[in-house]
Amino acid sequence: xxxxxxxxxxxxxxxxxxxxxxxxxxxxxxxxxxxxxxxxxxxxxxxxxxxxxxxxxxxxxxxxxxxxxxxxxxxxxxxxxxxxxxxxxxxxxxxxxxxxxxxxxxxxxxxxxxxxxxxxxxxxxxxxxxxxxxxxxxxxxxxxxxxxxxxxxxxxxxxxxxxxxxxxxxxxxxxxxxxxxxxxxxxxxxxxxxxxxxxxxxxxxxxxxxxxxxxxxxxxxxxxxxxxxxxxxxxxxxxxxxxxxxxxxxxxxxxxxxxxxxxxxxxxxxxxxxxxxxxxxxxxxxxxxxxxxxxxxxxxxxxxxxxxxxxxxxxxxxxxxxxxxxxxxxxxxxxxxxxxxxxxxxxxxxxxxxxxxxxxxxxxxxxxxxxxxxxxxxxxxxxxxxxxxxxxxxxxxxxxxxxxxxxxxxxxxxxxxxxxxxxxxxxxxxxxxxxxxxxxxxxxxxxxxxxxxxxxxxxxxxxxxxxxxxxxxx
Amino acid sequence: xxxxxxxxxxxxxxxxxxxxxxxxxxxxxxxxxxxxxxxxxxxxxxxxxxxxxxxxxxxxxxxxxxxxxxxxxxxxxxxxxxxxxxxxxxxxxxxxxxxxxxxxxxxxxxxxxxxxxxxxxxxxxxxxxxxxxxxxxxxxxxxxxxxxxxxxxxxxxxxxxxxxxxxxxxxxxxxxxxxxxxxxxxxxxxxxxxxxxxxxxxxxxxxxxxxxxxxxxxxxxxxxxxxxxxxxxxxxxxxxxxxxxxxxxxxxxxxxxxxxxxxxxxxxxxxxxxxxxxxxxxxxxxxxxxxxxxxxxxxxxxxxxxxxxxxxxxxxxxxxxxxxxxxxxxxxxxxxxxxxxxxxxxxxxxxxxxxxxxxxxxxxxxxxxxxxxxxxxxxxxxxxxxxxxxxxxxxxxxxxxxxxxxxxxxxxxxxxxxxxxxxxxxxxxxxxxxxxxxxxxxxxxxxxxxxxxxxxxxxxxxxxxxxxxxxxxx
Numbered sequence: 001x002x003x004x005x006x007x008x009x010x011x012x013x014x015x016x017x018x019x020x021x022x023x024x025x026x027x028x029x030x031x032x033x034x035x036x037x038x039x040x041x042x043x044x045x046x047x048x049x050x051x052x053x054x055x056x057x058x059x060x061x062x063x064x065x066x067x068x069x070x071x072x073x074x075x076x077x078x079x080x081x082x083x084x085x086x087x088x089x090x091x092x093x094x095x096x097x098x099x100x101x102x103x104x105x106x107x108x109x110x111x112x113x114x115x116x117x118x119x120x121x122x123x124x125x126x127x128x129x130x131x132x133x134x135x136x137x138x139x140x141x142x143x144x145x146x147x148x149x150x151x152x153x154x155x156x157x158x159x160x161x162x163x164x165x166x167x168x169x170x171x172x173x174x175x176x177x178x179x180x181x182x183x184x185x186x187x188x189x190x191x192x193x194x195x196x197x198x199x200x201x202x203x204x205x206x207x208x209x210x211x212x213x214x215x216x217x218x219x220x221x222x223x224x225x226x227x228x229x230x231x232x233x234x235x236x237x238x239x240x241x242x243x244x245x246x247x248x249x250x251x252x253x254x255x256x257x258x259x260x261x262x263x264x265x266x267x268x269x270x271x272x273x274x275x276x277x278x279x280x281x282x283x284x285x286x287x288x289x290x291x292x293x294x295x296x297x298x299x300x301x302x303x304x305x306x307x308x309x310x311x312x313x314x315x316x317x318x319x320x321x322x323x324x325x326x327x328x329x330x331x332x333x334x335x336x337x338x339x340x341x342x343x344x345x346x347x348x349x350x351x352x353x354x355x356x357x358x359x360x361x362x363x364x365x366x367x368x369x370x371x372x373x374x375x376x377x378x379x380x381x382x383x384x385x386x387x388x389x390x391x392x393x394x395x396x397x398x399x400x401x402x403x404x405x406x407x408x409x410x411x412x413x414x415x416x417x418x419x420x421x422x423x424x425x426x427x428x429x430x431x432x433x434x435x436x437x438x439x440x441x442x443x444x445x446x447x448x449x450x451x452x453x454x455x456x457x458x459x460x461x462x463x464x465x466x467x468x469x470x471x472x473x474x
Numbered sequence: 475x476x477x478x479x480x481x482x483x484x485x486x487x488x489x490x491x492x493x494x495x496x497x498x499x500x501x502x503x504x505x506x507x508x509x510x511x512x513x514x515x516x517x518x519x520x521x522x523x524x525x526x527x528x529x530x531x532x533x534x535x536x537x538x539x540x541x542x543x544x545x546x547x548x549x550x551x552x553x554x555x556x557x558x559x560x561x562x563x564x565x566x567x568x569x570x571x572x573x574x575x576x577x578x579x580x581x582x583x584x585x586x587x588x589x590x591x592x593x594x595x596x597x598x599x600x601x602x603x604x605x606x607x608x609x610x611x612x613x614x615x616x617x618x619x620x621x622x623x624x625x626x627x628x629x630x631x632x633x634x635x636x637x638x639x640x641x642x643x644x645x646x647x648x649x650x651x652x653x654x655x656x657x658x659x660x661x662x663x664x665x666x667x668x669x670x671x672x673x674x675x676x677x678x679x680x681x682x683x684x685x686x687x688x689x690x691x692x693x694x695x696x697x698x699x700x701x702x703x704x705x706x707x708x709x710x711x712x713x714x715x716x717x718x719x720x721x722x723x724x725x726x727x728x729x730x731x732x733x734x735x736x737x738x739x740x741x742x743x744x745x746x747x748x749x750x751x752x753x754x755x756x757x758x759x760x761x762x763x764x765x766x767x768x769x770x771x772x773x774x775x776x777x778x779x780x781x782x783x784x785x786x787x788x789x790x791x792x793x794x795x796x797x798x799x800x801x802x803x804x805x806x807x808x809x810x811x812x813x814x815x816x817x818x819x820x821x822x823x824x825x826x827x828x829x830x831x832x833x834x835x836x837x838x839x840x841x842x843x844x845x846x847x848x849x850x851x852x853x854x855x856x857x858x859x860x861x862x863x864x865x866x867x868x869x870x871x872x873x874x875x876x877x878x879x880x881x882x883x884x885x886x887x888x889x890x891x892x893x894x895x896x897x898x899x900x901x902x903x904x905x906x907x908x909x910x911x912x913x914x915x916x917x918x919x920x921x922x923x924x925x926x927x928x929x930x931x932x933x934x935x936x937x938x939x940x941x942x943x944x945x946x947x948x
Binding site: 061062063064065066067091095096097098099120143145147148150151184213214215216218219220223243244245246247248249250251253254257268269270272273274275278281282284285288289316317319320321322323326327328329330331332333334335336337340343344346347348349350351361363366367368398399401402403404405445448449 | 535536537538539540541565569570571572573594617619621624625658687688689690692693694697717718719720721722723724725727728731742743744746747748749752755756758759762763790791793794795796797800801802803804805806807808809810811814817818820821822823824825835837840841842872873875876877878879919922923
């Protein structure tokens with residue numbers, strides 16, 4: 001593949017038209033405004049000033065494959081701290097004796113990130129957590145949906161509120177931060193939710209939390225609920241989204257647009273079932289919203305290493321389509337895409353791979369390959385030809401790619417041999433090791449191409465670009 | 475793990491409160507309405523009547539790893555047709571000679587799904603496509619963003635519109651369906667977009683398309699643009715979302731809420747870079763929006779096989795966190811989750827695995843395990859004990875899981891040995907093969923647990939549920 005290092009000129013400055021359009025640029029410099037762009041500049045929006053509560057060591061421990069020994073937990077905590085997350089959330093010390101010991105050890109590391117632990121709304125758990133030296137705060141939680149009240153803890157809203165007030169007052173008396181969250185907020189009664197959030201806000205809770213525990217929420221639903229809550233409480237608002245229906249990253253973004261302040265993430269999104277908003281996915285989404293804030297605050301070039309560390313610890317592969325770090329996230333294949341990317345990367349990229357210490361690739365070994373990609377590869381190989389010859393070479397690559405899967409080495413060999421035939425008058429076969437069947441198919445394909453070219457009355461029509469660049473895009 | 479086959483009572487009927495709340499249920503049966511629920515019932519919304527344009531054989535062919543030979547294309551087309559997709563979109567016949575031959579073969583299969591091919595907005599390409607017998611329609615596309623107009627094709631909006639009108643009139647004259655789409659719609663000038671969409675609507679285009687070609691769009695931006703377009707054209711609206719910033723599924727949902735009619739998908743989302751809205755992810759999202767429509771129209775139990783077919787063809791693994799079919803999508807681990815799921819699956823599941831021919835699992839081999847999961851497993855193994863004994867057994871499992879990663883076999887062995895010791899007065903070790911170091915750690919852990927129990931003045935306090943069920947949730 002062709003690796004390009006061109007600067008992705010317009011990324012971030014006009015990533016989504018209108019978001020950054022008003023940041024002091026003159027009318028002439030400004031991209032044309034799109035009135036339907038995301039409202040990053042809206043007075044409610046925290047798209048340009050969000051904080052991350054990183055929960056790989058809590059939610060992530062609930063992932064089916066997770067078993068974190070103490071040493072692994074420490075490595076992950078240190079890597080997250082290096083990356084620049086604001087908070088690191090740990091499994092409750094009440095979960096097991098080792099969980100309690102690990103909380104103590106991580107609190108003793110002296111990290112820049114604040115350390116939280118996540119406990120049930122229960123005085124026994126709160127006391128155990130508050131006894132841990134160096135802990136910054138507690139995230140307390142209780143289920144408020146009718147499903148959870150009926151089938152899990154069996155408590156009514158009055159009881160929940162009384163317990164919450166007692167626990168919050170206790171944690172505050174110990175000098176620690178405290179967040180109160182409902183569980184399954186989107187299936188809870190709205191009036192019940194607002195009532196309890198108002199009550200805990202009035203006694204000085206630091207944050208209230210909205211949690212889509214089952215992954216049912218949709219983006220506009222999130223926006224509307226957070227915006228309403230923003231009008232009811234004056235404290236910070238933390239949001240936690242499960243990804244069962246593929247909306248966890250989008251929901252986080254809409255929550256920030258509506259005034260949420262903190263987003264829960266985990267590395268690769270690991271957590272219960274198929275997990276929560278992934279740290280990398282959130283970075284991809286937010287850098288489009290406000291590039292300066294994200295680049296200044298987080299060490300994005302560390303993302304790939306952190307993901308590999310966690311993937312290895314829980315014995316999974318990084319998904320092929322992972323945001324930013326998936327193996328093909330910056331690979332361009334169709335002819336039209338490749339041509340434009342080689343001309344200006346912003347045409348088909350909203351993220352700049354170099355922001356993450358990565359490179360882009362232009363694929364040049366398929367039936368969808370266009371002549372611009374072949375020309376670019378020839379130039380990398382130091383093989384210069386005329387545009388007509390690049391186009392003829394491309395037609396050969398495409399004909400062979402129609403017959404069998406080409407490796408990059410195959411394609412380089414075709415290019416080198418074609419160049420030798422054209423420039424040195426040689427007559428070497430373009431590719432070695434074709435079977436008889438493949439040779440017959442290739443002859444047939446070339447006959448069709450020749451016929452098409454003759455029909456149009458010009459022998460180089462194929463080379464002139466019609467089929468060559470006709471690979472679809474969008 | 476514990477496999478449960480309980481019916482997920484409330485899924486679909488009140489998946490998200492309010493969405494289905496008004497579907498004829500009496501006030502007493504109705505779940506309490508959430509005014510911030512997704513507006514599936516809104517007059518604009520097509521959440522309950524969307525169509526799928528499946529593009530694995532077009533967008534998916536642009537995935538870096540894709541090489542589909544004819545036989546594979548036919549298998550994929552047949553599988554998608556069995557699944558029930560409305561349209562199957564193929565690579566342009568102008569891309570290569572084999573692409574053209576494959577179009578002909580797939581059109582000749584006599585599938586129920588309509589067959590489309592995706593071509594540049596160019597008369598030569600349109601003529602080549604219209605010559606294919608059995609084709610239902612053409613999806614034509616041209617870049618309209620300033621980025622693409624400047625750095626790709628170099629044409630102005632007037633030229634684009636004249637060409638579009640010529641191509642659309644030609645395709646209609648051939649008796650075929652035709653869609654006109656912009657490319658990179660969210661970075662295009664709004665007035666330019668609406669002008670050209672209105673023009674093609676007036677000459678009878680079947681669908682207009684909005685494409686987030688670079689994956690920059692956010693959900694509320696999508697909603698607003700589609701809603702505006704809905705007021706300008708009377709034809710159908712197709713949407714195509716890339717997933718670079720993790721919003722492709724959410725954006726599809728918001729587009730349907732705003733009045734879009736057709737969504738482009740590919741199996742596992744494969745496509746340029748990290749791809750587009752995945753077929754499975756869209757199913758997960760839409761079944762929460764309107765379970766009856768999705769279940770009646772699509773053969774959801776085929777999803778896993780189709781994904782495996784395509785994953786194998788392009789040599790990738792299904793991501794660990796893939797919606798619905800990821801290996802842990804229905805696995806519940808933390809004590810609180812497991813307890814509630816065993817009681818009623820709707821507590822922590824918005825999707826019902828049996829809708830997809832799958833099962834749920836309750837994890838019972840970790841430090842986060844609660845006694846309800848152990849009790850459930852004991853019952854499956856036919857080992858009956860008192861609740862106090864189940865809790866004591868759970869404390870042993872948790873203590874061992876604190877020291878090393880337990881396999882399911884390990885945990886079954888612990889349970890069997892504990893049962894033997896308790897009921898038959900035996901004194902067998904709970905687990906074989908502990909190292910000296912592990913034995914020492916276990917002794918320490920048990921001493922701490924005993925001390926804690928003594929401190930609280932009741933020997934079975936640990937077993938009574940405090941640390942046992944304290945694993946976090948949300």
